[in-house]
Structure formats: C-alpha cells, structure tokens
Amino acid sequence: MLSIQDLHVRFHSRDREAVAGVNLTIQDGEILGLVGESGSGKSVTAMSVAGLLPRKQCHYSGKILLDGAEMLHAERSSLRKIQGKHIGVVFQEPMSCMDPLMKIGAQVEEVLRIHTRLSRSERRERVLQALASVELPDPQGLYDKYPHQLSGGMLQRVMIAAAAVARPKLLLLDEPTTALDVTIQAQILELLKRLNQESGVSMLFISHNLNVVRKLCGRVAVMQRGVLVEEGPAAEVFYHPQHPYTQRLIAAIPTRKRKEGPL
DSSP states (O other): OEEEEEEEEEETTOSSOSEEEEEEEEOTTOEEEEEOSTTSSHHHHHHHHHTOOOGGGEEEEEEEEETTEEOTTOOHHHHHHHBTTTEEEEOSOHHHHSOTTSOHHHHHHHHHHHHOOOOHHHHHHHHHHHHHHTTOSOHHHHHTOOGGGSOHHHHHHHHHHHHHTTOOSEEEEESTTTTSOHHHHHHHHHHHHHHHHHHOOEEEEEESOHHHHHHHOSEEEEEETTEEEEEEEHHHHHHSOOSHHHHHHHHTSOOSSSOOOOO
16 A cells, blocks of 8 residues: 655755665555654654655655555645545644644544535534544534643544544554553554554554554564664564664563663
C-alpha cells in the first residue's frame, strides 16, 4: 500500500542527513511502529509521506508510492487531492494544531468540504458519526464547542476523528499519546486498535515509547540517526533484538525494578 524507497532528506542548515536511505513498506490494514530517540528521523519520514516536507529548505531524493502513485516529487496541486482524503495525520499536540477560533464541528468537517460533494447536512451527520466513533460523549454538544473547552484527551480524540472522517487509506500518527496521562493513553491505544480492525485503515505509528508501540503495532522499524537499523515483527524485535542500538533501547525501558535513565 505504502512503499518508501531509498528516501534521503538533508536540510540546508544541517551537514548530516535527517533521513539517510530509508526503505520501508506498510501493507493494507497494517499498523507499523517507527521508533527511535529524538532526532532519529522519524517525524521527517512521516512529513515526507504526508507531503508536508518543506521542500525549499532541504534536498530530498528517492520515491514514496501510495498505491503506486508517486508522492515525494508530486506537484503541490496533486498532493492536495491526496492529503486528508487518502492520508490522515494526527500530531502530538492537538491544541497547537487546532484553530482556537473555529468550532470543533467545522474543523472536523473541513476535509469533507474539500474532498467530497456531500451536502451541509450530510457533512454534519458524518462528523457526528466520526465523533461518536472515537467514543466522545455528546457529539451534538461537542460540535458547537471550541478547542479550549475540551480536555487534552478529548482534543486528541477529535484530532483522530478529523483524520479519519474522510475514511483515508493511511493514518500517520506522530507521538499521538505522548502528552497524555497513562490512563487516557491506554484508551487512545484501544481506540486506534478498534479503528484499525473495523475500518482496515493502515497506520504508521511514531513514538519513542516502546511499551506503547509493543501494545499497538504488529511490526516495528527502528531508526538511528536517519538510518533504519532494524525491522521485523514486534515480538521478534522486542524479545530478540539484533542491532546493538535496538538492544540498548529495549534495555532502557523502565521497569518496576529499574527506573528510567539516560540511553
């Protein structure tokens, strides 16, 4: 479904490549976890897939294919037809990604206004269904509220609803649970699992929290300094890591007996 081939990205302000020859695939209905420490190139890889790479600020090469359509070098006009409709994005900080002056319903509905010919009433109904599908209480009431009136966990559910409302083929989730407490984090993970099972949407889940990735993802890829150092089924990577960097990441996972420390 998604194929990343020999992706290279180097920003003009840096000497080192942010992404250095990454090859990665995601199959239909698969949840792939992309892990690594901060600065390893995870988010730049996701930005490249989403068509959000600041092209004037970097050199880039390779191919990104979504169902055979080339994305990395596509014209902006072509990307706009894909963004939101076929690829949904959920970021780490929902409050900073949402317009504080727009009501929740209007923001979730925006992708439908751009990519569909649904009537206003049909769009509203689809949005209410999307809000209900992410287990938000009182979708009718939330539709007319502003972002500041919702908690962080509720806003993250709104972001997931907005990303999924157009029923895309792929969801890119960049650290979507990092800013949430453990209880809300677990609820979001269960929600993502259910969305995947019910709709068959593929997901690229980016995180530095290996415990979260282990609970959600069937396959895991590990990045270090822009390079993909290990990839495989989640159980294999977590219980039988092959690369020294992966071994150190696994060893750094906090346990009851071992508190978190520097890698």
